[in-house]
Amino acid sequence: MTVLIVEDDPMNFRVFSKILIKRGGLNVQGSEDVEEILRLAKGGEIEVILMDVSLARSSYQGKSVDGIQITQLLKADPETASLPILLVTAHAMEGDREFFLRQSGADGYISKPVVDHEQFVLQVQNAIIQARQGH
Template sequence: MTTVLIVEDDPMNFRVFSKILTKRGGFTVKGSENVAEVLDLARSKAVDVILMDVSLSRSHYQGKAYNGIQITQLLKQDPTTASLPVILVTAHAMAGDRESLLAESGAEGYIAKPVVDHQAFVQQIQAMAGGIENPSLEI
């Protein structure tokens, strides 16, 4: 079974994403905004794809505040986690944000909040978890 790690600091968003992913996608879901735990889960191969909130407000690592972009950069710089698909989730949905956030972070996907099309949301995560390069879905 595919496991999705949701890195999200808003409990309501976590519950909504978790429910959509378990009910519509049949995924197993884990959640954390603790950077060390995210890195440990990724390194241990306990997750198949990460759904990463860009604007984390309470995440710290080695004494510094970290946002989703910085955590994704850590994952992509580590050879043991570099191939783990990361999908950024953000309310920053202005023109050009998708491209700049993907380039800055190294993430493979981007989803704008709020998630309106639940089926497209599930399909994008299924595509990433299945190892499909550059799925054409953009939501």
Template sequence: MTTALIVEDEAINVKVFSKILTKRGGLAVLHTENVEEVMQIAQSGGADIILMDVSLSNSYYQGKPMNGLQITQMLKANPKTAGLPVILVTAHANEGDRENLLEVSHADGYIPKPVVDHQEFLNRILEMIPKS
């Protein structure tokens, strides 16, 4: 089954995204803010796509706070996880944010929050999942 990993610190967003992905998209969903878990899941092939919040308040790696851009950079720098699609899902939605965030993080896609059109949200994610 195709699995999406949600890296998000707001419980309501996790709930909404999970429901859209499972009910409408038929995907399995994992959730963690723990950077070690994100890396382990990604390296083991446990996720087919990652939805990454940019501003994470509870994520630490080796004792240092990390945001979604830094986690994405780590994923993209690792040959084992570089090909795994990462979509930034963020409230940073001002003019120029999309291009800047994609350039800095090397993420594969960008979806602004709040997510209003659930079908469009799902479509954007499904089109980025590699076909086996």
């Protein structure tokens, strides 16, 4: 089971990777390059994407894009539409969760910082299981 982490903060990437590998027994890849994200998503190895909402350095076709826009691209493509995407953000204000999910089409939402490591791993594993069952 491989998780693609789209995160522009190297510290957050390391923390997420360590938790998912050590506690979840999952494989992890990381990228914030949109072309690479799209290629990996279509490659068949990735089973879930953790998508940071705020990406400082990502661009696509000459324009700056954030995690919401990358999620929209993936959900609009029939090849990647069923791939589960969990938004990860520090914007955890009341109402943000529903707004981001509705706007992006993502399958779930994780707040930063991740405090409950067990719950974090369970949420990622459940997204994979639900996708395999076709939900």
